[in-house]
Amino acid sequence: MFHYELHYWPTIQGRGEFVRLALEYAGAPYLDVARGDVANGGGEAALLKSLTRENLHTPPFAPPYLKTVDLTIGQTANILLYIGHHHALAPADEAGWLWTHQLQLTIADFVGEVHDTHHPIGAGLYYEDQRSEAARRAREFRSERTPRFFRYFERCIECNPSDSGLLVGDAVTYADLSLFQIIEGMRYAFPRLMKRTESGYPKLVALHDRIAREPRIAAYLASKRRIAFNEEGIFRHYAELDPAEPDSG
């Protein structure tokens, strides 16, 4: 018996992965609908069918969305806000849950910028049709945007009065799980950049390592439920976007 149905593309981590990580860490049973058996009503066709249902009062704009017993919730950060409230993956007090959500929205901004390194002109076009623009955008991303976001998240861990090495208080929140995924994804997509620069963000790296050791996360990462990174998702490795040499001024 599943309390949750996750609706997301079946062959990529993508934005759905932030939800998967939260559900896995919470130990909340969920059905990953589009990865299920077609015979049992699963598969990508089931996802597409549910997306275009006309009788839904709260239609999602795009996957991922989460179906609970009585709600259909879209937008990754909104889904995490719900999971945070219901599975103690964020503080219960207003100041705490707002701050956790604020961090998640900034992570979402970074994810959008990662996506646009390979799709600066439009999501509807192939990477191959926007390669020169992607090269320019990725350069800006490597030299300006990544350091700005990473310095910020490093500072947030430092600012945490609990001094727990986590983003918020002294217990893991969905924002920590998402930040773990950011580091994982960046190491896949921009391995040379990360090798050159990640030692400058020791608290980020330590948070990543701590999350990777959390028993339920470690079990998830080792399972078949964790889809491998690939060039259809958000974090894509294109060697030409991650040159060996640092970007000069």
Added chain:
Amino acid sequence: MFHYELHYWPTIQGRGEFVRLALEYAGAPYLDVARGDVANGGGEAALLKSLTRENLHTPPFAPPYLKTVDLTIGQTANILLYIGHHHALAPADEAGWLWTHQLQLTIADFVGEVHDTHHPIGAGLYYEDQRSEAARRAREFRSERTPRFFRYFERCIECNPSDSGLLVGDAVTYADLSLFQIIEGMRYAFPRLMKRTESGYPKLVALHDRIAREPRIAAYLASKRRIAFNEEGIFRHYAELDPAEPDSG
């Protein structure tokens, strides 16, 4: 006596405008810090100074952020979530406030895409240094993205079981105010596109007109507090990005 301090750039509507509209509609007194008198601790320098304060436990990544008596809240959609809870600008029940926030996050996605029509390569570069990329991205935006988002919002108004002409239930939410701002901004930035296509979204246009007539909004729009659109904000009018002819397939 102000309950709120809004911290945002003083010369643009930008993302701060979504917060201004919510505070204005709620009738909540606020100080627009960077637009205040330098002699009284206002002005852009005050904004920049507060951004880099080292002793804040919840540092914002960027403006806008809202200071309440005891919180500093960043990320536009997060600020609106707070205002929605405290000023009845969203339903109080979980299903209702989650749906309102989901809509706001989709509006935020659209705002990000509007921004990237003139800054497809990077926010740190001038428009003049990314004009050819902007032309390509804006074409994709006009022909694919705008219709997709507008059809979606039109459908959401239709799906509302209250049949109120609003997005959620039968009372104005911050999402309605933000959607009003989207139509305002698009008419400024893409007047030819809007003239050709907006009649295809009658519920969107009707919602816009209704919000414009709300007494507090009408008073705000007529006041000096409403900054005019300009080419420093999110919605910029560059004639070359809004051609007279429809985009052919």
